[in-house]
Amino acid sequence: MNLASRKLINRVFTSVGVLSILLMAATLVVIMGPIVERGLGAFIFRGTVEHRRVLLQQFGRGDREALEAESREVAAARRPVYDLLEAFEAQLTQGPAELRRQYRQPLNELKQHLQGLLGPFPGKPEPVLLRDRYGETRWDQARARCDHIVYAEHYDYSDPSRMGLLVRTPRAEQFAGTVLEPLFTYVPAHLEEMLRPRWTCYARFLTDVSYDSHFFGGIGPELLGTFYLTIGAILFAVPLGVVSAIYLTEYARPGSRVVALLRTCISTLAGVPSIVFGLFGLAFFINTLRVSPSKSVLAGSLTLGLLILPLVIRAAEEAIRSVPETYKLAALSLGATRWRTMVTVLLPAALPGILTGIVISMGRAAGETAPIIFTAAVSVGQPLALWQTFTEPTPALPWNIFNLCSEHQAVDEIRHVQYGMVFTLVLLVLLLNSTAIFLRARISRKLRG
Amino acid sequence: MSSGLAASFLISRSAGRRKRLAGLLGHAALFLTASSSALAILFIFYYIFRDALPFFRQRGLREFLFSTAWYPSSPEPAFGALAIFYGSGLVTAGAVLFAVPLGVSAAICLSDTLPFRARQMVKPVIEILAAIPSVAFGFLALVVLAPHLQQHGGTMLAVVAGVLGLPVAALGTWVASDLCTTRWTGRTRQVLRGVAVLVLGAIALLALYHGVSFLKALQIASGTNALNVALVLGIMALPTIVSVSEDALQAVGRELREGAYALGATRAETMLFVVIPAARSGIAAAIILGIMRAIGETMVVWMASGNAAQIPTPWYNLLQPVRTLTATIAGDMGEADHVTGSARYHVLFAMALCLVVISYTLNLVSEHFVRRGGRVGRR
Amino acid sequence: MVTTAMPQPVRPVRREQQAPAANPPAAPLPETAHVRTDNFSVYYHDHPAVNRVTLTIPAGKVTAIIGPSGCGKSTLLRAINRMNDFVPGARAEGQLWYCGQDVYGPNCDPVELRRRIGMVFQKPNPFPKSIFRNVAWAPKINGYRGDLEELVERSLRQAALWDEVKDKLDRSALALSGGQQQRLCIARAIAMQPDVLLMDEPCSALDPIATAHIEDLIDQLKTQYTVVLVTHNMQQAGRVSDRTAFMYLGELVEVDATDIIFTRPNNPRTQDYITGRFG
Numbered sequence A: 001m002n003l004a005s006r007k008l009i010n011r012v013f014t015s016v017g018v019l020s021i022l023l024m025a026a027t028l029v030v031i032m033g034p035i036v037e038r039g040l041g042a043f044i045f046r047g048t049v050e051h052r053r054v055l056l057q058q059f060g061r062g063d064r065e066a067l068e069a070e071s072r073e074v075a076a077a078r079r080p081v082y083d084l085l086e087a088f089e090a091q092l093t094q095g096p097a098e099l100r101r102q103y104r105q106p107l108n109e110l111k112q113h114l115q116g117l118l119g120p121f122p123g124k125p126e127p128v129l130l131r132d133r134y135g136e137t138r139w140d141q142a143r144a145r146c147d148h149i150v151y152a153e154h155y156d157y158s159d160p161s162r163m164g165l166l167v168r169t170p171r172a173e174q175f176a177g178t179v180l181e182p183l184f185t186y187v188p189a190h191l192e193e194m195l196r197p198r199w200t201c202y203a204r205f206l207t208d209v210s211y212d213s214h215f216f217g218g219i220g221p222e223l224l225g226t227f228y229l230t231i232g233a234i235l236f237a238v239p240l241g242v243v244s245a246i247y248l249t250e251y252a253r254p255g256s257r258v259v260a261l262l263r264t265c266i267s268t269l270a271g272v273p274s275i276v277f278g279l280f281g282l283a284f285f286i287n288t289l290r291v292s293p294s295k296s297v298l299a300g301s302l303t304l305g306l307l308i309l310p311l312v313i314r315a316a317e318e319a320i321r322s323v324p325e326t327y328k329l330a331a332l333s334l335g336a337t338r339w340r341t342m343v344t345v346l347l348p349a350a351l352p353g354i355l356t357g358i359v360i361s362m363g364r365a366a367g368e369t370a371p372i373i374f375t376a377a378v379s380v381g382q383p384l385a386l387w388q389t390f391t392e393p394t395p396a397l398p399w400n401i402f403n404l405c406s407e408h409q410a411v412d413e414i415r416h417v418q419y420g421m422v423f424t425l426v427l428l429v430l431l432l433n434s435t436a437i438f439l440r441a442r443i444s445r446k447l448r449g
Numbered sequence B: 001m002s003s004g005l006a007a008s009f010l011i012s013r014s015a016g017r018r019k020r021l022a023g024l025l026g027h028a029a030l031f032l033t034a035s036s037s038a039l040a041i042l043f044i045f046y047y048i049f050r051d052a053l054p055f056f057r058q059r060g061l062r063e064f065l066f067s068t069a070w071y072p073s074s075p076e077p078a079f080g081a082l083a084i085f086y087g088s089g090l091v092t093a094g095a096v097l098f099a100v101p102l103g104v105s106a107a108i109c110l111s112d113t114l115p116f117r118a119r120q121m122v123k124p125v126i127e128i129l130a131a132i133p134s135v136a137f138g139f140l141a142l143v144v145l146a147p148h149l150q151q152h153g154g155t156m157l158a159v160v161a162g163v164l165g166l167p168v169a170a171l172g173t174w175v176a177s178d179l180c181t182t183r184w185t186g187r188t189r190q191v192l193r194g195v196a197v198l199v200l201g202a203i204a205l206l207a208l209y210h211g212v213s214f215l216k217a218l219q220i221a222s223g224t225n226a227l228n229v230a231l232v233l234g235i236m237a238l239p240t241i242v243s244v245s246e247d248a249l250q251a252v253g254r255e256l257r258e259g260a261y262a263l264g265a266t267r268a269e270t271m272l273f274v275v276i277p278a279a280r281s282g283i284a285a286a287i288i289l290g291i292m293r294a295i296g297e298t299m300v301v302w303m304a305s306g307n308a309a310q311i312p313t314p315w316y317n318l319l320q321p322v323r324t325l326t327a328t329i330a331g332d333m334g335e336a337d338h339v340t341g342s343a344r345y346h347v348l349f350a351m352a353l354c355l356v357v358i359s360y361t362l363n364l365v366s367e368h369f370v371r372r373g374g375r376v377g378r379r
Numbered sequence C: 001m002v003t004t005a006m007p008q009p010v011r012p013v014r015r016e017q018q019a020p021a022a023n024p025p026a027a028p029l030p031e032t033a034h035v036r037t038d039n040f041s042v043y044y045h046d047h048p049a050v051n052r053v054t055l056t057i058p059a060g061k062v063t064a065i066i067g068p069s070g071c072g073k074s075t076l077l078r079a080i081n082r083m084n085d086f087v088p089g090a091r092a093e094g095q096l097w098y099c100g101q102d103v104y105g106p107n108c109d110p111v112e113l114r115r116r117i118g119m120v121f122q123k124p125n126p127f128p129k130s131i132f133r134n135v136a137w138a139p140k141i142n143g144y145r146g147d148l149e150e151l152v153e154r155s156l157r158q159a160a161l162w163d164e165v166k167d168k169l170d171r172s173a174l175a176l177s178g179g180q181q182q183r184l185c186i187a188r189a190i191a192m193q194p195d196v197l198l199m200d201e202p203c204s205a206l207d208p209i210a211t212a213h214i215e216d217l218i219d220q221l222k223t224q225y226t227v228v229l230v231t232h233n234m235q236q237a238g239r240v241s242d243r244t245a246f247m248y249l250g251e252l253v254e255v256d257a258t259d260i261i262f263t264r265p266n267n268p269r270t271q272d273y274i275t276g277r278f279g
């Protein structure tokens, strides 16, 4: 091979490396992009009058008089819609039966969308489901709903070799020639007056309970549940882990068989798939030890604690090992016992490193889903008081993300809640990790200084 | 300065015995705490095994391992998990196929190409990728990636293939033409080489064109499929692979690199023929850790793999839905929970047992590699 | 600072290589002997780092141990307060008495022993705590009941550091200079109120001025403490010590009054080492 080729290969080799790093960074951007953008949308968005109505009626927050004034104006803007509908229904009842049959289905669809957009029709009895009592609370969803009002959508499966094609037809065509026709120009034109969108910062999303399986409200119980589970796991894993690390670094004979065995066990534990921890938690903590009658925060915390135990042990071990040997010798030469030396000199010096490990393990515990499926998590629940954590299951962010995006009956309508949860969880974990990075930076500064 | 002081460091026999006993007790307590992780792993094995055993007693091993009929809830239940094992394997293989080249080349770049400052900037990227919870990855796979794959999957694949394929084709042509004309020298060689470039280039371009147009015409029936999951699992395995293999590359040491450079090797040659072979144990350990991460992952596969217990046709088709061990455990336990004691309940523990055994084996292998790597590094 | 009027040792010093095996068992302790070894050896695994050393360290004097690198000086020093217990594979043989009691006997509590025998290391190793807490650390864990602040001040004054740090007692000890740190370590050891101070090349990491400080300090300390000083610096040994022991390959070659060792040593190897003619 000549030199030119060798150089070319070298250059390509280098650029492949750089490209793969760029690709990794790009992946991160692609991942974080939607999470941040749409996740922030759960907190800052254009809320409609319906949102303010929910806040006032369900959470007792907001200015009642202002809302009433606003409601009157909104009602006035909505009047023409209801009038048109009434007129059309009157036209139908007077018209031939054939006409009624022809329009029954399209009209029902339209009315459903209108109810979804504006809430229940005036004069009708209050619906049973909370979600039916209010219109769209968010402007982006209102616009999407408006689009559904203007266009009817269906899939065309006429060509069996291809996938179904989306066909959009203006409803104005469906209702051409009826009194309802002006509705399809009125609604998009007066949408703002009917809903009054306003930029809203809904910070209480983090602490509010949710109503009607997350159609309204926030993620308070989930966040609190994750908090409980994480703290519980740490309370369980940190004492065990730190003491294990103390034993492994200072008390066990280095290189002995017991230590080798313990190390193998620790790395095996670190490699056990998280779902197996879940099964084990169910079989051991709940079915055998009966720490609680069924799923509970306690059982979930214990399971998560086992999961992060190897992380804590390794971090603590490394931190203790990195304390300079001279501190230990000095303490011992001053007549301290081993335990004294450990507690008053080595552990304080290793503390930042141990904290780093703990904080990273917290992030891990907060984000794990599989171990809590069978041991702690429920889909819907109220925020727990501290003493209830011993017996009650809880909703938790990771589990509810899964649950809302794959088992909820109206997946698309609560996207913002899902994104909000993902954003909160990722932010939580990243905050914990940057705390760890910060701590680590302080350690290295301290060692240098 | 005599016996009065001396007494202060002497202790009576009984006090000494008491002290020694206390030390021994303390030591024992520490040891017991430290063996909690050993106990945990023992208990995990025991409890999983205990609940898996009834399944094998009732149904035996054959159906479980060699049949693809998975109808756990029908009146005539069948528990053939072959397709599920296959799904786990396929998804993991896909992830590894994607993550290993990317991860190892990133690690090489990180350890040997990038200046210190750039490395400090890349490190957080890896840390963040490693920190993102799996359910967030699963959510994105399901909500963002799957619809895109379903709608523009063919085009996306075609673009990727084109972008990757063109440079590869060009480089391949160039190098192959160089290699197959080494026998000649001077002017003849240049002419022959020109001809070779033309011919090989044309062949490569043609092949690329066909490949790309085949991909572009692909119809993807469902975005929740093995490809989607393999991609996301690959991304999740990347941080592990990158950081562990970077450590391995760093451990090789300057002397070896300088030796190669001093002999006139380029960086690529140094890395490919000297450093990577020296670090291969560590890189192997990194790959195995990546595999462990992929095979044990639950949420992503549960959410985005489609959960169809079938072997894709043809067997390598990543564009069809599959089902994995972890997702089956997670998904079926909810229904099997109230029928504790039935085969349907115990089969999930049997699967968990398989998972534990697999990860235990992989862990032993990776430890073996790490130990070997450590020995090489020390020498 | 060479002590000119050396009191003669009460008993003639036994030289190890002359009669290694024929030591009479547990001879009565001379008044001035504070630490005494008899046929004492320390092994690292099977390699003897200190080999059958018989040495008397008198009370209230500075004893210097000199010898080429690797001859076992530090090992012998650490054996006195049983710091070798923490070295895996280290094992002691023979006798070592402190105040007439067998240090390696079954009744000796090494932790208590170390409270009586302080140690200063080659590299200054203050704890990453404040200056005050460094000095107060040992009294505190030993259950000192007096006035801690007064004790700290006294120790720092004794270590000739008080004037330099009295305004910044709560600053980190790591912010001090190397010489200050070493004096702090001495203060820390003194605050424990030991009888013996073991110093392992305390000046090797310091500049000449800091070294002079420490040497003055040692000179003052010997009125209260028995000091054992390991040093590579011949002049230092000559300046500050009353007695000097020369070790070679783990064996004690010669021990005598310092001026004798430095002017007319008995052993030709000592002569060679001191005059710098050494392989």
Ligand SMILES: Nc1ncnc2c1ncn2[C@@H]1O[C@H](COP(=O)(O)OP(=O)(O)OP(=O)(O)O)[C@@H](O)[C@H]1O
Pocket: C044, C049, C068, C069, C070, C071, C072, C073, C074, C075, C076, C087
């Ligand atoms: N921890 C250890 N394990 C094994 N051998 C050791 C250990 N420490 C010291 N040795 C060996 O014991 C012998 C004496 O070591 P020691 O540290 O006592 O020498 P030294 O006289 O203090 O040397 P220096 O003047 O360089 O400090 C040396 O041969 C050394 O290799």
Ligand SMILES: [Mg+2]
Pocket: C073, C074, C075, C200
């Ligand atoms: Mg030494």
